[in-house]
Amino acid sequence: MRTLSKEELKRLYDEDFPLWAEINLELLKEKAYDLVDWENLLEEIEDMAKSDLKACISYLAVILEHLYKWDNFKDLAGEEHTGRKWIKSINGARREIDAKFKQYPSLRNKLPQELEKAWIEARKELYNWLEDNDYEPDDFYIPEECPYTYEEAMSRDLKKELKI
Incomplete structure (x- = not known):
């Protein structure tokens, strides 16, 4: 998995949502919680609900x-x-x-x-x-x-x- 800064990951949310989701999923699986784009991820979960x-x-x-x-x-x-x-x-x-x-x-x-x-x-x-x-x-x-x-x-x- 390629390494992105938190800012790059946040920008990816608007630029390439599927890739953003894929990277966040990998970060969660790897338990790299400090790198996850929590703000957008929580918003997506709320929208799903x-x-x-x-x-x-x-x-x-x-x-x-x-x-x-x-x-x-x-x-x-x-x-x-x-x-x-x-x-x-x-x-x-x-x-x-x-x-x-x-x-x-x-x-x-x-x-x-x-x-x-x-x-x-x-x-x-x-x-x-x-x-x-x-x-x-x-x-x-x-x-x-x-x-x-x-x-x-x-x-x-x-x-x-x-x-x-």
Whole structure:
């Protein structure tokens, strides 16, 4: 293994991440702890720990977005769209969340605390959807605070509300 100074190793983090990771792994295996780029390594570990929670927040945002569309925009969607796509999307996002919970049980307690983050993402997508459909988003009321509870987002059965 080639020898790098701590400064060179830190610079390598931005210039060649795979090589940076490889060198840090070797340093850890050799127990050369004083040479490891701890600052960036700890940041990477923290990001890894958050990545699955971020995925769950994104799935929750999809659920919230489509619940809100169901409750407020079915008339805008037109007759050809009865909300079935939204139901499928909600159910798919719930399955993805459940799969993450099975894989990483600690997320089950963390996700309910992230409802407002998910709503921020959902609001953005609602505005984009309105614009994409040639509506002026500011003409519609989309609340700042999430109008749904976590429990409602995860369990409300829209199929029971579907009018065929």
